[in-house]
Structure formats: C-alpha cells, structure tokens
C-alpha cells in the first residue's frame with residue numbers, strides 16, 4: 001500500500017513537470033499496456049481474494065487519479081496553444097502612424113468650381129449640365145453665330161472627324177439646352193469643361209473650365225447683371241469689389257461687356273498679377289441677344305435676360321495668386337499638395 005502511494009506521488013510530480021511529449025511517455029509508463037499500474041492490476045490473480053480486493057481498489061483509485069491528472073494537464077496545454085494561436089492571428093487595430101501615403105485633396109480647379117457653384121447657389125441659381133460633345137446648332141447657330149463667323153474657324157474648334165459634331169468651345173450651349181426645356185423665369189448656372197484648338201501658353205490652354213450663368217425673366221436689365229456679379233465677387237473673394245464694365249462684343253449678347261475687378265492683390269496701385277494695370281479682367285457678359293431668345297421660341301418682346309461666362313482657371317489663378325495656367329494640368333504633386 002505504501003508502495004502504491006509512492007507510485008501515485010511520483011507520477012503526480014512527473015505529470016506536473018512534463019511538457020506535451022513527456023506527458024505521453026508518463027501516461028504510457030503508468031497506464032499503458034505495460035505500464036506500472038496495468039501490471040499491478042494484471043498481477044492481482046496471484047493474491048488472495050482479500051488482498052485482491054484491497055490492492056485492486058487502491059490500484060483502480062490510483063489509475064483514476066492519474067488519468068484525471070493527465071487529462072487536466074492535456075487540457076491546460078490545449079488552452080495555452082489556443083491562446084498562443086489567437087495572439088499570433090490577432091488583428092491589430094491600433095493606428096499606424098507610419099502609413100506612407102498622405103490624405104488626398106481636391107484639385108484646385110475642382111475646388112474653385114465647387115466654391116463658385118456654392119456662391120451662385122446662395123444667390124438663387126440652380127445648376128444644370130450639358131454635353132461636352134455638341135452640335136453646330138447648339139454651339140454656334142442657336143447662339144447667333146452665323147455660318148462664316150471667325151469663331152467657327154477650324155483653328156479654334158475641334159471638330160469630330162466625319163460628323164458635324166464638335167467639342168464645345170464654351171458652356172453657352174448649356175443656355176440653349178436649359179431654355180429649350182424650361183419656361184421663364186429661370187436663373188441657372190452651367191459649369192463644365194470646354195475645348196479650344198489653340199496652343200497653350202501661360203494664360204491659354206486647349207482645355208479649360210467655365211461657368212455659364214443665365215437669367216431670363218420679364219424686365220431683366222443690365223443693372224440686375226451688375227448687382228449679381230458684384231454680389232458673386234463679394235461672396236467668393238470675401239472682399240467688397242470695385243468692378244468696371246468695359247464694352248465688348250459677343251454674338252449672343254447685346255449689349256456685351258467684359259468685367260474687370262480692381263486688383264485684389266494691390267487694391268489698384270499696380271502689381272505683377274495685374275501687370276501694373278490695377279485692374280484684372282474677370283469675365284464676359286451681356287444682355288441676351290433677341291435672336292438667341294427667338295431660337296428657343298421665347299418672345300423677346302416679353303422676356304429679357306442676362307448671361308455671363310466665367311473662366312474657372314482665371315478665378316483660381318486670382319484666388320491663389322498663380323501666374324501660369326499650365327501648372328493646373330501638369331499634375332506636379334509639389335504644386336497640388338499646396339491646396
């Protein structure tokens with residue numbers, strides 16, 4: 001019996017100190033086919049019935065204890081392995097400060113266009129869009145630009161081969177499309193990309209952006225136009241502008257004007273941006289030509305309107321003090337990252 005206790009104590013000690021491999025060996029040494037306890041149980045035949053009972057009872061008890069201890073130890077190993085595995089596969093949600101890419105931002109032209117649209121929205125204009133591929137009718141004829149007008153010269157316009165379609169040279173065809181769909185009163189801006197067949201330099205590009213504005217109602221006058229443009233410049237540049245209307249000529253407006261604004265940078269005293277003129281040319285505008293109203297079946301005796309076209313690049317150049325339009329299209333990240 002003393003021997004049995006010794007066997008159990010020893011086995012317990014070994015189980016406690018074993019790793020997974022050693023545990024298998026210990027199990028086989030005590031409980032296996034030729035294990036110590038198995039041998040004892042097998043040898044019971046040689047004892048008297050009384051001893052057989054006593055030794056059998058103790059040996060079975062020892063066997064149960066060791067089995068349970070080995071099982072517990074095994075479970076412990078399984079749990080530890082699982083924890084180890086989970087640690088290994090754990091997803092790391094902590095912020096990674098060394099992420100190598102910086103946050104993107106809008107291109108300065110997109111940003112300027114959005115800000116301009118927002119300013120016009122606050123002045124009660126709605127937004128419309130037109131296609132970049134236009135027909136001769138929308139781009140020229142409906143806008144009172146007759147067949148042999150210089151603006152139709154192939155030097156200025158990209159025609160699509162073999163068709164009478166072209167890349168719009170201004171956002172003004174948007175006016176016609178809006179007026180065809182809606183009846184006056186209307187007050188709308190048409191933003192978009194336009195194309196000219198010309199070489200690029202510091203202030204010209206073959207692709208650029210415009211925002212076209214149009215208001216048609218009864219009794220719309222030049223004064224309404226002047227008020228709205230003054231308000232726009234005020235809202236957009238956060239500056240009380242001094243503007244002047246210079247007589248000009250566009251086929252689709254009569255009278256026509258170009259609007260200069262007193263230089264925002266030098267307040268009129270002359271600087272590099274305004275080429276020492278004190279004034280900066282900002283946009284073209286005028287009272288909608290009666291022929292344009294007629295082309296969309298509006299009665300020019302009843303309705304009048306104003307229209308304006310603003311170059312988005314020009315406004316962005318003024319806002320950010322940029323003196324070369326080509327910078328917008330070169331996609332130099334050192335330039336773009338500043339916005």
Ligand SMILES: [Zn+2]
Nearest residue numbers: 263266271274
């Ligand atoms: Zn200036």
